[in-house]
Amino acid sequence: xxxxxxxxxxxxxxxxxxxxxxxxxxxxxxxxxxxxxxxxxxxxxxxxxxxxxxxxxxxxxxxxxxxxxxxxxxxxxxxxxxxxxxxxxxxxxxxxxxxxxxxxxxxxxxxxxxxxxxxxxxxxxxxxxxxxxxxxxx
Amino acid sequence: xxxxxxxxxxxxxxxxxxxxxxxxxxxxxxxxxxxxxxxxxxxxxxxxxxxxxxxxxxxxxxxxxxxxxxxxxxxxxxxxxxxxxxxxxxxxxxxxxxxxxxxxxxxxxxxxxxxxxxxxxxxxxxxxxxxxxxxxxxxxxxxxxxxxxxxxxxxxxxxxxxxxxxxxxxxxxxxxxxxxxxxxxxxxxxxxxxxxxxxxxxxxxxxxxxxxxxxxxxxxxxxxxxxxxxxxxxxxxxxxxxxxxxxxxxxxxxxxxxxxxxxxxxxxxxxxx
Numbered sequence: 001x002x003x004x005x006x007x008x009x010x011x012x013x014x015x016x017x018x019x020x021x022x023x024x025x026x027x028x029x030x031x032x033x034x035x036x037x038x039x040x041x042x043x044x045x046x047x048x049x050x051x052x053x054x055x056x057x058x059x060x061x062x063x064x065x066x067x068x069x070x071x072x073x074x075x076x077x078x079x080x081x082x083x084x085x086x087x088x089x090x091x092x093x094x095x096x097x098x099x100x101x102x103x104x105x106x107x108x109x110x111x112x113x114x115x116x117x118x119x120x121x122x123x124x125x126x127x128x129x130x131x132x133x134x135x136x137x138x
Numbered sequence: 139x140x141x142x143x144x145x146x147x148x149x150x151x152x153x154x155x156x157x158x159x160x161x162x163x164x165x166x167x168x169x170x171x172x173x174x175x176x177x178x179x180x181x182x183x184x185x186x187x188x189x190x191x192x193x194x195x196x197x198x199x200x201x202x203x204x205x206x207x208x209x210x211x212x213x214x215x216x217x218x219x220x221x222x223x224x225x226x227x228x229x230x231x232x233x234x235x236x237x238x239x240x241x242x243x244x245x246x247x248x249x250x251x252x253x254x255x256x257x258x259x260x261x262x263x264x265x266x267x268x269x270x271x272x273x274x275x276x277x278x279x280x281x282x283x284x285x286x287x288x289x290x291x292x293x294x295x296x297x298x299x300x301x302x303x304x305x306x307x308x309x310x311x312x313x314x315x316x317x318x319x320x321x322x323x324x325x326x327x328x329x330x331x332x333x334x335x336x337x338x339x340x341x342x343x344x345x346x347x348x349x350x351x352x353x354x355x356x357x358x359x360x361x362x363x364x365x366x367x368x369x370x371x372x373x374x375x376x377x378x379x380x381x382x383x384x385x386x387x388x389x390x391x392x393x394x395x396x397x398x399x400x401x402x403x404x405x406x407x408x409x410x411x
Binding site: 016018019020022023024026027029030033034037038040041044070071085086088089091092093095096097098099100102103106117118121122124125128129131132133135 | 139186189190192193194196197198200201203207208211212214215218219222225226270271342343345346347348349350351353354355356358360361363364365367368371
């Protein structure tokens with residue numbers, strides 16, 4: 001870790017490369033999740049045209065009657081059956097996961113640069129995010 | 139549903155013109171105007187829209203190198219941990235308490251906006267942590283055509299105080315930029331542009347931590363969060379293109395007035411139940 005005391009142009013270029021990769025990852029995540037949400041909204045209007053101008057709650061229209069899916073597996077299963085709330089939820093989940101993917105990519109990028117302190121900091125952030133997903137379920 | 143989409147578009151537009159996230163506008167709009175009875179659903183929808191705008195704006199800030207991703211990632215352990223705590227606490231709080239807290243946050247934001255000014259120069263303090271972690275940065279400013287370089291200081295203080303921004307973000311479903319930008323520009327001595335861009339970049343990760351808790355608890359309703367997230371993102375995208383063309387000052391004054399009026403309404407709703 002004590003090797004690079006000055007910013008050489010080589011590390012500068014690498015830093016730039018990492019920033020471009022992270023930027024592209026973020027835009028790809030947002031664009032694809034918004035596309036899925038929009039598909040879900042169109043499906044919703046086809047399946048339940050009455051919702052276009054009306055109520056804002058999903059509870060009444062899910063097949064099980066016990067509210068919209070909020071477990072990842074239930075979301076994926078529902079989305080495969082093209083149930084509109086599940087498709088929208090899949091897009092929302094992808095959106096929530098986009099920063100998580102960004103964090104994972106950063107860990108790899110810092111490790112490749114042999115920047116161990118930042119690899120460690122970013123790994124801590126990832127662990128906190130994993131705890132968040134796990135904690136909410138309990 | 140269409141109302142929620144249209145309203146969220148306006149919220150995203152106004153938010154990006156004023157440098158605020160849409161959250162501060164989305165939550166009162168859903169609860170006071172559109173009849174979302176449970177404020178937790180409004181907060182859940184808002185936190186998802188924060189991720190959308192942060193990732194969308196963050197992408198361009200990162201590519202233009204205005205956001206300091208090292209500072210952002212250095213502060214993220216603090217903000218994400220606090221955000222989880224906030225999101226967790228929300229689950230136990232009565233709706234009326236949340237209305238009151240939200241009203242207070244809006245009033246505080248209005249006051250902060252009236253005092254907002256460019257970061258003034260303070261004597262630089264040597265910061266061994268910032269040196270060791272290479273937090274100092276620089277970018278090319280397309281507006282002035284100059285290359286800006288800066289040194290970061292008071293990074294330990296920034297790390298601790300950022301936790302409060304994360305806590306509020308998780309608790310009330312807002313981005314928390316109104317707190318993070320002053321921390322980075324005034325305390326850590328970053329240029330205003332970098333502070334704003336870095337705050338936007340971090341927001342997504344902070345919001346993802348609390349959104350995970352809201353999702354698992356079932357407080358993210360796809361029929362509310364879907365149109366809100368897409369609407370806010372659309373509005374924010376249009377807003378960021380307009381930013382250079384319009385005079386934001388009069389808009390800011392008008393918005394401060396609206397913010398205070400709505401803050402009172404939120405407080406009343408909390409007190410009356």
